[in-house]
Amino acid sequence: MNKRILHVLVLGALTSCSAASESSSSSRANRAPVAYNTVVECTLYDGMNKESAQLTVVSSGMEVQVMDTVDAYFVKAKVTKDGKPLTGYMYRTCFPQR
Structure with a gap:
């Protein structure tokens, strides 16, 4: 049971890291001159x-x-x-x- 909770937490952390990097690159692309x-x-x-x-x-x-x-x-x-x-x-x- 503890291993499943650990896996879910690790998966959640990885997902949040990838979402943060995508949002920062997309906001950079939308900047006007x-x-x-x-x-x-x-x-x-x-x-x-x-x-x-x-x-x-x-x-x-x-x-x-x-x-x-x-x-x-x-x-x-x-x-x-x-x-x-x-x-x-x-x-x-x-x-x-x-």
Whole structure:
């Protein structure tokens, strides 16, 4: 009898852990882009390495939609240039510290 109770408790704990991880990932996916203004002139790249092509140059004070904080150095961003939306990657140093 005690083994059954133990199994039920373990199963309940595992279920709650998996449910918590699913809810946190789904709430992250539902976040909307956040508007920031750049503090310096920066480049929007198509990737996150030295060989990445430059999509456009974003001037200081221009509004950028930050879609995701990719890693310690880059954010995924969307910029509108000449009425055309461009999505790429920018250095975090382009934006004010929060």
